[in-house]
Amino acid sequence: MKEQNKKQNFLACLLSYATESKYKMILSVILSVISITSGLVPFYCFYRVINLFVGNGVCTQKILFWSLCALAAYLVKIVCFGLSTASSHYAAYHILEGLRNRLTERFLKAPLGEVTKHSIGQIKGIMVDKIEDIEPPLAHMIPEGSGHIVLPVVSMIALIVIDWRLFLASLITFPLSLICMGLTFKISGKNFDKYNDSIAQMNSNIVEYVDGIEVIKAFGREGQSYEKYADAIINYKTFVLKWLSSTWVTMKLAFALFPSTLLGVLPVALWLGADGTITAAQAALAVMLSMSMVGSLAKLEVMGNEMKKVQLTVEELQEYLEMPELPEKTAPVRLENYNIDLHDVHFSYEKSEVLHGIDLKLNQGSFTALVGPSGGGKSTVAKLISRFYDVTEGSITIGGVNIKDMPLSQLSDTISFVAQDNFLFRCSLKENIRMGNPQATDEEVYAAARAAQCEEFIQKLPLGYDTPAGDAGKRLSGGEKQRIAIARMMLKNAPVIILDEATAFTDPENEDKIQKSIYELAKGKTLLVIAHRLSTIKNADNIVVLKDGSIEAQGTQEELLGNCSLYRNMWEAHIGAKNWSVGKEMVSYVSTN
Ligand code: ADP
Secondary structure (H helix, E strand, O other), X not given: OHHHXXXXXXXXXXXXXXXXXXXXXXXXXXXXXXXXXXXXXXXXXXXXXXXXXXXXXXXXXXXXXXXXXXXXXXXXXXXXXXXHHHHHHHHHXXXXXXXXXXXXXXXXXXXXXXXXXXXXXXXXXHHHHHHHHOHXXXXXXXXXXXXXXXXXXXXXXXXXXXXXXXXXXXXXXXXXXXXXXXXXXXXXXXXXXXXXXXXXXXXXXXXXXXXXXXXXXXXXXXXXXXXXXXXXXXXXXXXXXXXXXXXXXXXHHHHHHOOOOHHHHHHHHHHHHHOOOOOHHHHHHHHHHHHHHHHHHHHHHHHHHHHHHHHHHHHHHHHHHOOOOOOOOOOOOOOOOOOEEEEEEEEEOOOXXXXXXXXXXXXXXXXXXXXXXXXXXHHHHHHHHOOOOOXXXXXXXXXOEXXXXXXXXXXXXXXXXXXXXOOOOOOEHHHHHHOOOXXXXXXXXXXXXXXXXXXXXXXXXXXXXXXXXXXXXXXXXXXXXXXXXXXXXXXXXXXXXXXXXXXXXXXXXXXXXXXXHHHHHOOOOEEEEEOOOHHXXXXXXXXXXXXXXXXXEEEOHHHHHHHOHHHHHHHHHHXXXXXXXXXXXXXXXXXXX
16 A cells, blocks of 8 residues: 555655756746747747638738748747756755755664665666666756656647537547557566666675775675676666667657657548648648647656656655664753663564663763673674664663663764774874864874874875875774774763764773873763773773673672683683783794794
């Protein structure tokens, strides 16, 4: 039912995108109608001239008058067409801009899971290609289409005025054409979805190929991955050729018959003219009118075909525009403090639950660490506090206020979140750090970079802080990228700091220095650290051991070593690994010296 509604309403949806540029669109439609109907005036002028010849009233002045009228109408046609196209293009590109902004906003407001369930290729396809597909219908089909509907209607009314039989004659090929068109749609209809799927497949495969080029090379899978992309192209070609050949005959017949109004009008006009029912001038006018319709009818036919494609695009766009939003309050709330409370938090990404009733207190001014086996739910807890997703059951409060009752912008101002994989934007390293606080001065940016141990490696780059992150990104190690993200976090200076394996790729010496800076910065704030290397969190006020989505134990390092065997095993394994790595360094030192 919903599917059917969507199909019926796609034109309404398409027009709803145009509401912001409504008047420009209406102006464009009016100008297009004037332009196309002005195209009929020269025919009428010609009819009047023939009449002058037939009625023996011919004189240069009158011929000149009707010729000038025809010329003026032709000029109106050209000028109005130009203005209509300019207006519709102006409106169309404004609408595309609005649509892209609406989609970007949707992606920001949707739960993370809704966004990540689409591949990058699909998202690029919708944001760039599919939205661009909306331009022709908006800029051409709506305004020009209206004109091309009006012209045949006016021409047919004129035929009725001359003689109703001429009107009927003009319709003679329509039923045949409609049968052929119906057959074409019947054969090709179900293939439109497959056509869209094969394009999406090509998009996804090429993005995956480029994105995963490092892994592909590392594992020598060039051939296999290329084949996957090449197969997608071949499948697309085979499918489209098969599809086209299946509709070739009916489509061409429909295209040929639909605008062939002359086929009926010419013999009937000659017959009516011959028996004196209409004058020779009227017969000529009827023939010209039926010829004038040909262009418009042919264009309407092509547009009708294009509409199916547009319909699928609009439906797909609607799916993205209707992605669920995280419900958000707009009025900022006053927070008494920055204590964080998780109360009986349950969460499922999909069907199976990954957190089973977490109760946790993170007090302002304290340092809490989350540890435990991989897959236990540590990152999920961090993401829920940052409201990347909403809890399935239970609640999370900051300063006693449920985070759902806080505007997302206030929550994001309250929390600095640094994850393991950090994204650098396509701007200079300095601007990447400044994102933490757009108002920060250069000096403040440099200070944050120093505290995050970035300065040394940044200064080695040829353009230093001005190195574009795109270029530097290829040269920076994982640990260096993490340090840029930590500098960004330091500059933001939010009252709650969440670090999810934020120094996992950093070498121990730099990690030590960064940690000192973080602890300095975190004084009086709420600090939550997820760490794999237990030595980095051994001084935490509260270490929480999370296993299979439940809290196994919590306490200080000393307490946990005494009462939590899981923590003790993890600690011993960590110390063992550390000793082993120190031992290995010693061995290699000894062997090289
Ligand atoms: P940890 O940080 O302790 O390694 P996570 O919080 O990342 O654990 O994951 C907890 C569980 O949730 C795991 O079983 C993981 O597979 C699952 N999970 C994590 N992210 C997603 C996701 N985006 N969609 C579905 N399941 C997920």
